[in-house]
Structure formats: structure tokens, C-alpha cells
Amino acid sequence: LAKTTQPVSMDSYEGQEVNITCSHNNIATNDYITWYQQFPSQGPRFIIQGYKTKVTNEVASLFIPADRKSSTLSLPRVSLSDTAVYYCLVGTPNTGNQFYFGTGTSLTVIP
Amino acid sequence: GAVVSQHPSRVICKSGTSVKIECRSLDFQATTMFWYRQFPKQSLMLMATSNEGSKATYEQGVEKDKFLINHASLTLSTLTVTSAHPEDSSFYICSARSGASFENYGYTFGSGTRLTVV
Numbered sequence: 001l002a003k004t005t006q007p008v009s010m011d012s013y014e015g016q017e018v019n020i021t022c023s024h025n026n027i028a029t030n031d032y033i034t035w036y037q038q039f040p041s042q043g044p045r046f047i048i049q050g051y052k053t054k055v056t057n058e059v060a061s062l063f064i065p066a067d068r069k070s071s072t073l074s075l076p077r078v079s080l081s082d083t084a085v086y087y088c089l090v091g092t093p094n095t096g097n098q099f100y101f102g103t104g105t106s107l108t109v110i111p
Numbered sequence: 112g113a114v115v116s117q118h119p120s121r122v123i124c125k126s127g128t129s130v131k132i133e134c135r136s137l138d139f140q141a142t143t144m145f146w147y148r149q150f151p152k153q154s155l156m157l158m159a160t161s162n163e164g165s166k167a168t169y170e171q172g173v174e175k176d177k178f179l180i181n182h183a184s185l186t187l188s189t190l191t192v193t194s195a196h197p198e199d200s201s202f203y204i205c206s207a208r209s210g211a212s213f214e215n216y217g218y219t220f221g222s223g224t225r226l227t228v229v
Contacts, residue, residue, distance in 0.1 A: 034217055043204045043223045044155070046112060046215035057214075087154070093208070093217030098145060101155040 004088045004102040011108045018075045020105050022088030025069045030092040033064060033071045038085045038104070047086075048073065075107075083109045113139050113209030117221030124195055124228055132190045132224045134205030140185035141207035145218070146178075149202040161188045195228040202226075 005023040012018045024033070032051050036044035048055055050062040050071070061074040075082060087104040091097055114137040124130045134144055142163045147155040159180055160168045167180035177199075179191040188207075192199055205221040213219070 032217060034215070036220070041202065041223065041225060043115075043117070043220040046219065049214070049216060089218070091217065098157055098160055099206070099218050100157055101147075103154055 003100075004090055006086075006088055006102060006105045008103055009106040009108070011110055012078055013110050014079055015077050018078050018082075018107060018109075020073045020075075020086055020088075020107070021070060022073070023070050024088070024090045027068050027090050028092065031068075031090050032093055033062065033068075034089045034091075035060070035062065035071075035073045036087045036089065038087065044087060078107075078109045080109050080111065083107060112215040113207070113213040113219040115141075115205065115207050115219045115221040117205050117224055119224060120222060121225045122227070124226070126196055126228055127194055129191055129193045130195055130226060132192075132203055132205070132226075134188045134190070134207065134221050136186045136207045136209075136219075139207075139209055139213070141188075141209070142185060143208045144182060144188040145206040146180060146188075146190050147204045147206065149204060149223075155204060158190075192226065195226070197228045200226055200228045 034049040035047040037047050038044045048060045048062045052064050055062045063072040085104040085106050089099050091099050116135045118133045144161040146158045149155045158173045161180045161182040163182045169175045182188040202223050204223045206218045209219045
């Protein structure tokens with residue numbers, strides 16, 4: 001099971017782009033990389049998922065290098081409401097394998 | 112994307128009583144569901160894996176007789192905290208494995224249940 005490492009915390013000013021990098025050196029061939037956002041007293045909310053290269057949706061982009069040993073979540077022009085904990089999870093979705101959470105990154109957006 | 116509903120969102124119970132938490136997959140069938148516990152300022156800790164029609168698999172250190180899990184159908188898993196004590200107060204979150212047809216292929220999380228034992 002691929003273990004993930006993320007910075008514990010980050011601060012950013014409103015309107016800036018935020019990049020959060022996750023390291024997953026032992027990622028398996030069939031593993032996907034999924035990012036979740038969690039607000040206090042809420043369940044994790046799906047942000048974006050990818051397997052390789054770049055994925056973009058309406059809220060974020062996910063950059064995955066060729067070796068897939070890391071990934072970067074990019075949040076464009078963050079606002080105060082983006083203050084949350086962000087988790088990077090790695091796993092094979094089509095199996096019953098468990099997802100173990102790492103520490104996550106606590107992002108604080110400053111006015 | 113896939114949706115998982117968790118109920119109740121908040122519950123307060125007296126010490127020594129039991130509490131049941133429900134986790135439902137609304138628009139997909141989930142043969143596998145997971146239960147997590149989260150203490151303040153900490154990450155989610157996996158408690159157990161629930162498989163439809165079979166016994167749950169518990170993580171090391173989690174008491175299976177205290178945290179009873181039932182996965183009787185493809186859309187419902189329940190977690191019962193038996194003989195609850197104040198130290199069981201926590202935020203409980205379920206997750207269900209969603210299929211490739213969803214944007215969030217893999218695991219969808221419920222909104223969580225805040226349990227307070229007094």
C-alpha cells in the first residue's frame with residue numbers, strides 16, 4: 001500500500017495559486033492518485049483524481065510526473081473558503097483495498 | 112459523482128448505552144465500505160473494512176465486540192458503538208467504494224457523525 005507524504009501545513013494569501021505536493025514513492029502500477037478536501041466536522045470531499053500526466057476540472061489541476069512518484073494539487077486563486085485540510089490518497093480503486101490517510105496538509109488562506 | 116449518506120450527523124448518548132450509525136450508498140452498490148474515526152486535529156484512522164454478506168475486518172487495536180459492523184445489503188452498512196464511554200466520543204466517517212463510472216472512482220465519503228458520550 002503506497003504511503004504518502006505531504007507538508008503538514010501551508011499558508012497562502014487570497015487570490016494566489018497554491019500548489020500542494022504529495023510524495024508516493026512506492027505507488028503501484030494500478031494505483032490512482034486522489035485528492036480530498038476536508039472542512040472541520042465534515043467528511044472528506046473529492047477534489048480531483050488522476051493516473052498520469054495532467055488532469056484539470058473546474059476547481060483544481062493535478063500534475064503527475066512520468067514516474068508517478070509524486071503529484072501536485074494546484075488550486076488557482078484561492079479564497080478564504082479554501083481553508084481546509086487536503087489529503088492525497090493513493091490506491092487501486094477496483095479492489096477492496098483500504099485507503100489509509102496520511103497527515104494531510106492544513107491550508108490556511110490569509111486575507 | 113457517487114453519493115454516500117451518513118446518519119445521524121450528530122448524536123449524544125449516555126455512557127453505557129449503544130449507538131448505531133448508518134452509511135448508505137445512494138446511487139451505486141457498494142460491496143465494500145470502510146469506517147474511520149477522527150479525533151480533533153488528527154487525520155482519519157481506519158477502523159474496519161465492511162464487506163457485504165461477510166464479517167468485517169478490523170484494524171489492529173480496534174475492538175470488534177465494541178464496534179459492531181453489519182453490511183447486510185449492497186447499499187447499507189451500520190456501525191454500532193456498544194456500551195459507549197466518553198473516550199469513544201469522536202467523529203466517525205464511512206466510505207464506500209464507487210465504480211469507474213463516477214468521477215470519484217474509488218472511494219466516496221459520508222458527511223460524518225459526531226458522537227458525544229456523556
